[in-house]
Amino acid sequence: MPSESAESFEPSESFELSERFERFEDRTLSPYTGYTRAHWEAVADNLLAAVAPYATGDGALYHLPGEHTSWSGRLSDGLEGYARTLLLAAFRRDEKVLERYADGLAAGTAGVWPRIEDRGQPLVEAASIALALRLTRPLLWDRLDDGVRQRAAAWLGDGLTAEPWPCNWELFPVTVGGFLQEIGYEPEASAAAIDRGLERIEQWYVGDGWYTDGDGRKYDYYNGWAMHLYPVLHAWLSGDTRLLDLYGGRLETHLADYARLFGGDGAPMLQGRSLTYRFATTAPLWLGALTGRTPLSPGETRRLSSGALRYFLDRGAVDDRGLLSLGWHGPNEAVLQGYSGPASPYWASKAFVGLLLPPEHEVWTAREDPGPTDRADAVTPVGPPNWLLQSTSSDGLVRLHNHGSEDVRYDPYYTRLAYSTATEPSPSYDNSVILGDDPSRTGIEPLGVGEGWVASRHTAGGGARVTSLVLAHGAVEVRAHVVAGAAPGTGVRVTGWTAKDDARAELLPVHGLLDAPTGLTGLSGTVIGEGSLFVALARLTAEPAPVPLAEAADVRVDGTGELTVTWSGGREVRVRVGDGVAEVRSH
Known part of the structure; x- marks a missing residue:
C-alpha cells in the first residue's frame, strides 16, 4: 500500500514547482539531492494518475498522445502503454491502482491484445506483464477469476517459444518463463525457455561485469536495465542462490564502473540508444541494493539514483499533463529510434524497483554519501x-x-x-x-x-x-x-x-x-x-x-x-x- 507520507498532487502541477513536493525535501538526510522515499512514491503515484485518462474503456490499452508512432503500430503501442505502466504499479504495490490493471488484463487476454509472435513487440511487453504479475502475485494474480488466469497464462505462454531478436530480447522469454513456472503453467516449456535464454546471453558476456547487447561491440545502458536486470531479478525471485551468486556477482562488478557514468548534477551519460527511458538508468543501482550485490554504500546508491530522478524532473521530462515525453529533457526526436512509441518512455518504470525495499531499509534511511564524481x-x-x-x-x-x-x-x-x-x-x-x-x-x-x-x-x-x-x-x-x-x-x-x-x-x-x-x-x-x-x-x-x-x-x-x-x-x-x-x- 502507498505510504501515508506520499501525499498526492494533481498531475497537471509541475513536479519542480509543487509546494507539496518541495515539502518532502530533506537536506539533512539527503544533502546532495534533497530527495527521500516520499519523493519516489509521489512521482510514481502521479505518473500512474496521469496515464489513467488515456486508458481504453476496458483498461486493456493505454493510448498516450504523441505524433511519433512506433513501427509496430497503434495497437502494439497501446499494449506497451498498459504493460510499462503496470510495471510501475507493481513496484509501487498500490492495490487500488492494481485493480484497474486487473480489469485491463481480463479484457486484454479476451482478444484485445495482439498475439505474441516471433520478433514482435508484444514479446517485450509480455515480459513486463509477467514480471509485474510475479512481483504482485498476492495482490493481483491470486485475486483474479480462474478464467482470467487461464487466458492470461495462455497468452503469455506464446512467449515461451516466440523467437526473440538476438540481443537483450533473449531475456524476455526467460522473464515470462519465470512467472509461468512459478504458477505451474507448462513447467517443462517454461524451464526450457529460461535455460535457453540464459544460455544465449552467455555468448555476449565479455567479463568484468559487461555484456554486449548481441553480437558486435554494442555497449550502453542495456547492460544495466536489461542484461543485468532480468537475470538478477529472476534469480532473486526464484530463490536460486546459485544463479544469484552468478548474476549478482556480475552485477556487483559492473556497478563499480556504472556508478561513474553519472554527473554531479545527476545526469546520466548521453551515449547509446533508447535514451528516452531516462531514469531507467538507476535500475541496476537499486537492484544491487535489493539483492545485496553492490559495491556501493546505501547512501551512495540513493544519491546517484535520486540525483538522476531529480535531474530529469527539474528539466521538463514530465510535461504539463504529467506525462513522460519522447525525448531527453523535454521532447527530443534526436534520441528516438524507429521502435519508439508514445508509451516507450515508461520503461523508466524500472527505476522504481527501489520501492521494493521497505521504508526502514538503510538505502532509504542512511544519509546520502558522495558519488564518484563528487569525491x-x-x-x-x-x-x-x-x-x-x-x-x-x-x-x-x-x-x-x-x-x-x-x-x-x-x-x-x-x-x-x-x-x-x-x-x-x-x-x-x-x-x-x-x-x-x-x-x-x-x-x-x-x-x-x-x-x-x-x-x-x-x-x-x-x-x-x-x-x-x-x-x-x-x-x-x-x-x-x-x-x-x-x-x-x-x-x-x-x-x-x-x-x-x-x-x-x-x-x-x-x-x-x-x-x-x-x-x-x-x-x-x-x-x-x-x-x-x-x-x-x-x-x-x-x-x-x-x-x-x-x-x-x-x-x-x-x-x-x-x-x-x-x-x-x-x-x-x-x-x-x-x-x-x-x-x-x-x-
Missing part, C-alpha cells in the same frame, strides 16, 4: 568496452572517451570519439575525425586502455585507417590521430566538443593542424604521406575560470613522431603512435 577528479579505464572515463569534481562533468563501442549501423550515439553528461552529439559531427567529406567511423578496433590513456583504430574516408589515442588529466585531453591509407593531399578535419549550457568547449592545434576555414568547425590539416600525425589539445569544462588550455599541458612532437606530454602538475607521459599501435610510457 575527486578521476581518469578511470574501463576494459571491456575500451572506454576511458574522465570526471572532474569541480564542475561535476563526466566525459566518456569511446574507443571500443559501436552499433551495427553508423549511429552518433555509439560511434563518436567522446560523450559527456553535459553534451549530446551534434549534427555537425563533434568529436570526430573527418577525411575529405566522410565523417564515418566504422570497424572500431580497441587497442587498449590504461592509466590516463585509451586508443583504437577505425576505418574512415572510404578505406583509410585512423589510429586514435587520447591522454587525459583533470579536464584536459591530448588527442592524437595517425592516418594511413589516404592519398597525399586528402583533407583532414578534427572536431572536439560542442558547447552546451554552462559547459565551455576548447580545441587547440598542436601538430599538423590549423583552425578550420570559416564556416567549418574544428581544426584542419592535410595528409602529407603515409602515417601523417595530427595532434590537438581539447577540454570540456564548466569551471568559470580554468587555467588557459595552452598552459594546462606542454605537448611536444619530435622528428620521429613521438609525443611528450607534461601535465601542469609535472607528470610526464611519452607516447609513440603508429598505424594501429600505441605505446604509452609514464615518468
Whole structure:
C-alpha cells in the first residue's frame, strides 16, 4: 500500500514547482539531492494518475498522445502503454491502482491484445506483464477469476517459444518463463525457455561485469536495465542462490564502473540508444541494493539514483499533463529510434524497483554519501568496452572517451570519439575525425586502455585507417590521430566538443593542424604521406575560470613522431603512435 507520507498532487502541477513536493525535501538526510522515499512514491503515484485518462474503456490499452508512432503500430503501442505502466504499479504495490490493471488484463487476454509472435513487440511487453504479475502475485494474480488466469497464462505462454531478436530480447522469454513456472503453467516449456535464454546471453558476456547487447561491440545502458536486470531479478525471485551468486556477482562488478557514468548534477551519460527511458538508468543501482550485490554504500546508491530522478524532473521530462515525453529533457526526436512509441518512455518504470525495499531499509534511511564524481577528479579505464572515463569534481562533468563501442549501423550515439553528461552529439559531427567529406567511423578496433590513456583504430574516408589515442588529466585531453591509407593531399578535419549550457568547449592545434576555414568547425590539416600525425589539445569544462588550455599541458612532437606530454602538475607521459599501435610510457 502507498505510504501515508506520499501525499498526492494533481498531475497537471509541475513536479519542480509543487509546494507539496518541495515539502518532502530533506537536506539533512539527503544533502546532495534533497530527495527521500516520499519523493519516489509521489512521482510514481502521479505518473500512474496521469496515464489513467488515456486508458481504453476496458483498461486493456493505454493510448498516450504523441505524433511519433512506433513501427509496430497503434495497437502494439497501446499494449506497451498498459504493460510499462503496470510495471510501475507493481513496484509501487498500490492495490487500488492494481485493480484497474486487473480489469485491463481480463479484457486484454479476451482478444484485445495482439498475439505474441516471433520478433514482435508484444514479446517485450509480455515480459513486463509477467514480471509485474510475479512481483504482485498476492495482490493481483491470486485475486483474479480462474478464467482470467487461464487466458492470461495462455497468452503469455506464446512467449515461451516466440523467437526473440538476438540481443537483450533473449531475456524476455526467460522473464515470462519465470512467472509461468512459478504458477505451474507448462513447467517443462517454461524451464526450457529460461535455460535457453540464459544460455544465449552467455555468448555476449565479455567479463568484468559487461555484456554486449548481441553480437558486435554494442555497449550502453542495456547492460544495466536489461542484461543485468532480468537475470538478477529472476534469480532473486526464484530463490536460486546459485544463479544469484552468478548474476549478482556480475552485477556487483559492473556497478563499480556504472556508478561513474553519472554527473554531479545527476545526469546520466548521453551515449547509446533508447535514451528516452531516462531514469531507467538507476535500475541496476537499486537492484544491487535489493539483492545485496553492490559495491556501493546505501547512501551512495540513493544519491546517484535520486540525483538522476531529480535531474530529469527539474528539466521538463514530465510535461504539463504529467506525462513522460519522447525525448531527453523535454521532447527530443534526436534520441528516438524507429521502435519508439508514445508509451516507450515508461520503461523508466524500472527505476522504481527501489520501492521494493521497505521504508526502514538503510538505502532509504542512511544519509546520502558522495558519488564518484563528487569525491575527486578521476581518469578511470574501463576494459571491456575500451572506454576511458574522465570526471572532474569541480564542475561535476563526466566525459566518456569511446574507443571500443559501436552499433551495427553508423549511429552518433555509439560511434563518436567522446560523450559527456553535459553534451549530446551534434549534427555537425563533434568529436570526430573527418577525411575529405566522410565523417564515418566504422570497424572500431580497441587497442587498449590504461592509466590516463585509451586508443583504437577505425576505418574512415572510404578505406583509410585512423589510429586514435587520447591522454587525459583533470579536464584536459591530448588527442592524437595517425592516418594511413589516404592519398597525399586528402583533407583532414578534427572536431572536439560542442558547447552546451554552462559547459565551455576548447580545441587547440598542436601538430599538423590549423583552425578550420570559416564556416567549418574544428581544426584542419592535410595528409602529407603515409602515417601523417595530427595532434590537438581539447577540454570540456564548466569551471568559470580554468587555467588557459595552452598552459594546462606542454605537448611536444619530435622528428620521429613521438609525443611528450607534461601535465601542469609535472607528470610526464611519452607516447609513440603508429598505424594501429600505441605505446604509452609514464615518468
